[in-house]
Amino acid sequence: MKHFLTLKDFSKNEILEIIDLAKKLKAETNAKIFKDYLPNQTLGMIFAKSSTRTRVSFETGIYQLGGVGLFLSSNDIQLGRGEPIKDTSRVISRMVDMIMIRNDSQSELEEFSKYSKVPVINALTDKYHPMQLLADYLTICEAGLDKNLIAAYVGDGNNMTHSWLMLAAKLGFELRVATPIGYEVDNEILNEAKEIATQNGGKIIITNDPKEAVKNATVVTTDTWVSMGQEDEKEIRIKAFQGYMVDDSMMNTAQNDAIFLHCLPAYRGYEVSEEVFESHSDTIFNEAENRLHVQKAVMVWLDSHRD
Numbered sequence: 590m591k592h593f594l595t596l597k598d599f600s601k602n603e604i605l606e607i608i609d610l611a612k613k614l615k616a617e618t619n620a621k622i623f624k625d626y627l628p629n630q631t632l633g634m635i636f637a638k639s640s641t642r643t644r645v646s647f648e649t650g651i652y653q654l655g656g657v658g659l660f661l662s663s664n665d666i667q668l669g670r671g672e673p674i675k676d677t678s679r680v681i682s683r684m685v686d687m688i689m690i691r692n693d694s695q696s697e698l699e700e701f702s703k704y705s706k707v708p709v710i711n712a713l714t715d716k717y718h719p720m721q722l723l724a725d726y727l728t729i730c731e732a733g734l735d736k737n738l739i740a741a742y743v744g745d746g747n748n749m750t751h752s753w754l755m756l757a758a759k760l761g762f763e764l765r766v767a768t769p770i771g772y773e774v775d776n777e778i779l780n781e782a783k784e785i786a787t788q789n790g791g792k793i794i795i796t797n798d799p800k801e802a803v804k805n806a807t808v809v810t811t812d813t814w815v816s817m818g819q820e821d822e823k824e825i826r827i828k829a830f831q832g833y834m835v836d837d838s839m840m841n842t843a844q845n846d847a848i849f850l851h852c853l854p855a856y857r858g859y860e861v862s863e864e865v866f867e868s869h870s871d872t873i874f875n876e877a878e879n880r881l882h883v884q885k886a887v888m889v890w891l892d893s894h895r896d
């Protein structure tokens with residue numbers, strides 16, 4: 590049985606297989622063909638943090654596959670009152686067929702998965718957000734930019750950045766990451782990604798200069814400067830990130846047909862200008878929709894890889 594905790598655990602072929610499945614499921618959904626790939630299955634959906642896209646896409650996704658989603662806010666279950674994660678896992682995984690979790694800590698997610706009898710999916714932790722990167726890559730493929738891909742990430746070295754590092758490492762494309770001093774990516778993850786990238790022909794460039802990162806890029810992306818749980822640091826972060834907003838002058842240095850991606854929610858006037866956001870909104874909202882299709886693919890894929 591496989592869990593989906595990070596892209597690190599998947600080979601290039603497996604990632605591309607999931608992307609191909611997502612393309613097929615998207616075409617079926619668009620044609621209003623809904624097949625019961627997961628009949629009568631229940632997806633437990635544990636949320637310790639807010640969500641719009643992840644909740645709606647997983648709940649709709651499992652329903653479209655013939656199953657049902659069970660929304661479990663950690664405030665409403667005993668987990669929020671201190672029931673150990675390993676007990677929560679052993680209880681819930683005896684009753685449902687698959688579980689997705691959004692929580693603070695990657696190590697708690699790993700602990701949960703160790704005790705689970707069913708596949709567990711990472712729906713965002715402090716370290717990674719792999720479902721978002723699958724949606725981003727599907728969007729890149731649909732824009733015809735998956736060949737000779739040069740991606741530039743400008744902003745905070747956070748869970749999104751770490752997942753970009755793993756995607757670039759596994760698929761072997763060029764990724765430039767520009768963060769302000771003091772907000773760099775996790776060193777351990779960077780070193781792992783660099784090692785994997787060497788095996789797959791990928792190239793990872795780390796800089797503190799957004800211009801250097803974006804020049805001639807084919808995909809430009811960013812994320813909020815203030816992730817969930819960092820609200821107390823908002824003022825100091827906004828000061829530290831001055832000069833890192835993706836605006837027209839920055840986008841203009843990318844290749845002519847470059848796209849701009851954002852996992853959302855977006856904060857205009859901070860990590861992205863209103864103009865850049867709105868002029869790329871078709872791509873950004875396609876990217877958001879693609880969460881539905883890739884997550885359906887992940888659920889079907891994990892179901893077919895049970896023992």
Ligand code: CP
Nearest residue numbers: 640641642643852853
């Ligand atoms: N991008 C993303 O994961 O959005 P939500 O926080 O709304 O789920």
Ligand code: NVA
Nearest residue numbers: 747812816817852853
């Ligand atoms: N880095 C952001 C991503 C939100 C989807 C956060 O963790 O809040």
